[in-house]
Amino acid sequence: MSGTALVVGGGIAGLVAAHRLSAAGWDVTLAEATSVLGGAVSPRFLDVPSHGETGAPETQTLELDGGAESFAVRGAAVRALVEELGLGEKIVAPEPLGSWLHGPAGPVRAPRLGIVGIPGDLDAEDLAAALTPAGLERARQDAEAPMDRWAAALAAGEPVTVAQVVADRLGDEVLDRLVAPVVAGVHSADPAVVELARVAPGLLAAAVEHGGLAAGVAALRSTGTPGSLVAGLDGGMVRLTGRLVEALREDGATVLRGVRVAALSRVPATGGWWAQISDRDDEVVRGLDVDRVVLAVD
Numbered sequence: 001m002s003g004t005a006l007v008v009g010g011g012i013a014g015l016v017a018a019h020r021l022s023a024a025g026w027d028v029t030l031a032e033a034t035s036v037l038g039g040a041v042s043p044r045f046l047d048v049p050s051h052g053e054t055g056a057p058e059t060q061t062l063e064l065d066g067g068a069e070s071f072a073v074r075g076a077a078v079r080a081l082v083e084e085l086g087l088g089e090k091i092v093a094p095e096p097l098g099s100w101l102h103g104p105a106g107p108v109r110a111p112r113l114g115i116v117g118i119p120g121d122l123d124a125e126d127l128a129a130a131l132t133p134a135g136l137e138r139a140r141q142d143a144e145a146p147m148d149r150w151a152a153a154l155a156a157g158e159p160v161t162v163a164q165v166v167a168d169r170l171g172d173e174v175l176d177r178l179v180a181p182v183v184a185g186v187h188s189a190d191p192a193v194v195e196l197a198r199v200a201p202g203l204l205a206a207a208v209e210h211g212g213l214a215a216g217v218a219a220l221r222s223t224g225t226p227g228s229l230v231a232g233l234d235g236g237m238v239r240l241t242g243r244l245v246e247a248l249r250e251d252g253a254t255v256l257r258g259v260r261v262a263a264l265s266r267v268p269a270t271g272g273w274w275a276q277i278s279d280r281d282d283e284v285v286r287g288l289d290v291d292r293v294v295l296a297v298d
Contacts, residue, residue: 028253031277035257063236070230163179
C-alpha cells in the first residue's frame with residue numbers, strides 16, 4: 001500500500017516515521033514548526049576562545065549534540081536504523097569512565113551497576129556518595145520489603161510507572177536524584193508517566209523473582225553483554241538526524257521547516273485528510289490533501 005502522507009513534527013520520531021513511509025513508496029510531506037530538525041537529536045553551537053597557527057586569539061565554533069549524545073544498546077532498533085542508513089562504521093563506544101548526573105543537590109556519579117539510574121548494588125560506594133544517610137537507609141529497605149504488591153501487578157498485567165516502583169522500593173531520593181535525570185535525558189520522559197516496561201523490559205519480573213528491585217537490576221545486568229550500555233556516533237548523534245534528512249530528500253520527500261499545521265480535517269468522500277499549512281505569521285502557505293497523517297508532536 002502507498003499513497004500520500006503528512007508527518008506533523010520534525011523531531012527524531014517524525015523523521016523516522018517519514019523515512020519509513022518514504023522508503024515504502026509513500027509520497028511524504030514533513031512539516032516542522034521550528035527551523036531545526038531532529039528535536040532531541042539536534043545540534044547546538046558553542047563559540048569558544050582559541051588560538052590560530054600564529055598564536056593570535058580567535059574564536060572557534062564547536063558543533064555539539066544538543067540532546068541525546070548516545071543510544072541504548074539493550075535494544076537493536078537504533079543500531080539497525082544507523083546501519084540501514086549507512087552509518088554503521090561510525091558507531092563508537094564511550095570511554096569506560098562512568099557517567100555523572102547533575103541535579104539540585106549537585107553532581108553525583110550515576111550507579112555503575114544500574115538500569116536507567118536504578119541501582120543494582122545497595123552497598124556500592126557511588127550510591128552512598130549520591131544519597132544522604134537517610135536516603136541510603138531508605139533505599140536499603142528494598143532488600144527486605146515484600147514484593148507482594150508488585151507480584152500481583154505483574155500477574156494481572158497492570159501497567160506500572162517507573163516512579164511508582166522506584167519510589168515504593170527505593171524511596172523518593174533515589175527517584176529524584178538518580179532515576180528521574182536518566183529517564184528524562186535518555187527517554188525524554190517523566191518517570192511518573194512512562195511505564196517501567198518501556199524503559200526497562202523485564203525488570204519488574206526480575207525484581208519479583210529475586211525479591212527486590214535492586215536485585216532485579218543486578219540479575220538483568222549479569223545476563224547482559226559486557227561493556228557499555230550505550231553507544232554513540234563518531235561526529236555526534238546529530239549525524240543520524242542529518243542522514244535521515246538526506247535520505248528523505250533522496251526519496252523525493254518534501255521537508256518543510258518554519259511552518260505549522262494550522263487545521264486538519266477529515267475528508268469523508270475519500271477517507272483521507274485535508275491540512276492547512278501556515279507560516280509563523282499564520283499566513284496560509286498551502287492546502288494539502290493526503291491519505292494518511294502521522295502526528296509526531298508533544
